[in-house]
Amino acid sequence: MSDLRELYQEVIFDHYKAPRNCHELAGANHRAEGHNPLCGDAITVYLRIEDGTIKDAAFIGNGCAISTASASLMTEALKGKKIAEVEHISEDFRRMVTDASMAPHPGLGKLEVLAGVREFPVRVKCATLAWHTLQAALRGQRSPVTTE
Amino acid sequence: MSFTTDLQREAVVTPRGCAQWRDDFPILRGRVNGKPLVYLDNAATTQKPQAVIDAESRYYAHDNANVHRGVHTLSQRATAAYEAARVKIQRFINAAAAEEIVLVRGATEAINLVAQSYARPRLQPGDEIVISAMEHHSNIVPWQLVGEQTGAVLKVVPINDAGELELDAFRDLLGPRTRLVAITHLSNALGSIVPVESVIALAHDRGVPVLVDGAQAISHLPVDVRALGCDFYAFSGHKIFGPTGIGVLYGRTELLDAMPPYQGGGDMISSVTFDKTEYNDLPYKFEAGTPNIAGAIGLGAALDYVSAIGMQVIAAHEHDLLTYATKAVSGIPGLRIIGTARRKASILSFTLDGMHPHDVGTILDCQGVAIRAGHHCSMPVMQRYGIRGTARASFALYNTREEVDALVAGIRKAQEMFHR
Numbered sequence: 128m129s130d131l132r133e134l135y136q137e138v139i140f141d142h143y144k145a146p147r148n149c150h151e152l153a154g155a156n157h158r159a160e161g162h163n164p165l166c167g168d169a170i171t172v173y174l175r176i177e178d179g180t181i182k183d184a185a186f187i188g189n190g191c192a193i194s195t196a197s198a199s200l201m202t203e204a205l206k207g208k209k210i211a212e213v214e215h216i217s218e219d220f221r222r223m224v225t226d227a228s229m230a231p232h233p234g235l236g237k238l239e240v241l242a243g244v245r246e247f248p249v250r251v252k253c254a255t256l257a258w259h260t261l262q263a264a265l266r267g268q269r270s271p272v273t274t275e
Numbered sequence: 276m277s278f279t280t281d282l283q284r285e286a287v288v289t290p291r292g293c294a295q296w297r298d299d300f301p302i303l304r305g306r307v308n309g310k311p312l313v314y315l316d317n318a319a320t321t322q323k324p325q326a327v328i329d330a331e332s333r334y335y336a337h338d339n340a341n342v343h344r345g346v347h348t349l350s351q352r353a354t355a356a357y358e359a360a361r362v363k364i365q366r367f368i369n370a371a372a373a374e375e376i377v378l379v380r381g382a383t384e385a386i387n388l389v390a391q392s393y394a395r396p397r398l399q400p401g402d403e404i405v406i407s408a409m410e411h412h413s414n415i416v417p418w419q420l421v422g423e424q425t426g427a428v429l430k431v432v433p434i435n436d437a438g439e440l441e442l443d444a445f446r447d448l449l450g451p452r453t454r455l456v457a458i459t460h461l462s463n464a465l466g467s468i469v470p471v472e473s474v475i476a477l478a479h480d481r482g483v484p485v486l487v488d489g490a491q492a493i494s495h496l497p498v499d500v501r502a503l504g505c506d507f508y509a510f511s512g513h514k515i516f517g518p519t520g521i522g523v524l525y526g527r528t529e530l531l532d533a534m535p536p537y538q539g540g541g542d543m544i545s546s547v548t549f550d551k552t553e554y555n556d557l558p559y560k561f562e563a564g565t566p567n568i569a570g571a572i573g574l575g576a577a578l579d580y581v582s583a584i585g586m587q588v589i590a591a592h593e594h595d596l597l598t599y600a601t602k603a604v605s606g607i608p609g610l611r612i613i614g615t616a617r618r619k620a621s622i623l624s625f626t627l628d629g630m631h632p633h634d635v636g637t638i639l640d641c642q643g644v645a646i647r648a649g650h651h652c653s654m655p656v657m658q659r660y661g662i663r664g665t666a667r668a669s670f671a672l673y674n675t676r677e678e679v680d681a682l683v684a685g686i687r688k689a690q691e692m693f694h695r
Contacts, residue, residue, distance in 0.1 A: 131641045140692075140693065166648065167649060167663040190631060192693075
């Protein structure tokens with residue numbers, strides 16, 4: 128059960144019940160839709176990017192506690208970051224949730240709270256849905272992405 | 276809320292009976308995440324009794340050879356075992372002849388076979404195929420594909436809020452352009468038993484053939500294809516305690532005879548030249564290539580196992596379990612049962628307020644309880660109820676009331692975690 132408590136930490140519940148930046152974004156100049164076919168969860172990520180910096184980020188969607196908390200924490204982490212930094216954080220996040228041998232990564236800040244996902248391989252796609260969708264938004268991809 | 280099956284429950288199922296059955300399934304002795312396994316995902320696949328595992332192993336250890344064409348002893352033994360399995364299947368569903376049993380990979384392949392080989396050559400633009408609103412994707416997508424290929428269209432019979440087929444609406448949907456009805460016998464998402472006898476009678480009145488998707492029904496209801504009167508019946512071995520990779524298409528001889536082959540290759544031919552190829556007799560016309568011989572033998576052993584217990588006995592036990600489980604979860608605040616038909620079997624789908632089925636599934640898994648979470652390959656059904664997915668527990672002959680108690684305890688624990 129301790130693994131479960133690692134996965135479902137207080138912060139996760141907090142971000143699930145009261146997700147941050149959970150709304151459409153007026154003035155968004157990037158957006159993308161993402162979809163987890165495993166469970167039917169869907170998300171839309173909105174970004175307002177100016178001068179290579181993410182000025183604002185938001186999302187809407189319905190999903191499990193892991194995917195919602197991940198999206199919420201992601202939008203908090205993105206604001207004010209340069210795109211190059213965001214790519215770094217994305218890659219670090221992906222490694223954190225998939226690689227059981229990885230040591231904690233200080234650069235991820237609050238996102239560390241999702242480290243427990245790596246003990247639950249079937250839930251990795253929940254954690255990465257928002258991030259896949261973020262990538263699509265950055266690249267200006269038209270069609271919805273999936274976690275497959 | 277109560278429901279029933281139409282079976283005469285003469286057999287009394289004792290706890291000892293069920294305990295004996297559990298002993299037959301080695302995997303049920305196992306533990307997951309440090310807890311005893313409580314396997315409640317039978318609608319996804321069933322566990323296998325030692326007899327089925329042994330039958331496949333024995334085949335590979337003693338009788339393995341390719342079937343039908345060999346001239347040596349092992350190939351004769353393999354052929355005899357394979358064809359004996361076909362006869363067991365024929366008897367299990369009371370088909371008129373073994374040639375009406377086509378061995379395929381599973382129910383999905385069986386339905387695709389009928390779509391491509393029966394429907395496609397016949398359908399004209401504007402022709403209609405009728406399905407229901409509670410089908411699994413495998414009984415929707417093959418018809419959509421054939422619709423794209425031929426210009427035929429799908430008509431969907433609605434279900435009511437309880438998840439019951441609206442027979443009046445079905446009657447109204449049958450029209451002069453209807454060419455086929457494809458319908459589930461037992462809904463994998465809702466557990467509703469569909470009155471296929473009535474569906475078939477109405478369809479046959481209009482000269483329309485009926486394919487029944489029996490993937491779920493085969494292990495929970497007695498299936499007699501002649502009593503039902505269906506034209507095609509499809510099911511998978513792995514849902515009735517048999518191996519994966521083997522399934523059955525039952526088709527009436529008259530229909531199968533008139534259908535062109537589905538896949539070309541060895542075994543489905545009687546002679547081949549570059550000018551002309553003659554096709555084999557039934558059922559071999561539809562069995563191209565080396566079949567899943569071990570799988571067929573394993574399926575035969577599974578059907579023997581079920582027959583020895585008796586479907587009536589199994590259904591009575593499962594009915595008791597589902598009643599017990601339904602009552603138990605009805606007492607949980609915030610839980611909504613999805614699928615409340617008056618006639619149900621095996622399946623208990625539900626949602627929990629403020630909790631995603633995925634999270635419920637993970638928390639239950641940590642307690643050794645295996646359920647399924649999501650859309651269950653029935654996205655249209657989920658849409659009908661305005662939800663994205665459910666948590667689904669599905670019972671089989673080896674499940675017990677204690678396991679239902681574990682499910683309920685797990686749900687309460689999940690709620691505790693989420694509503695602190």
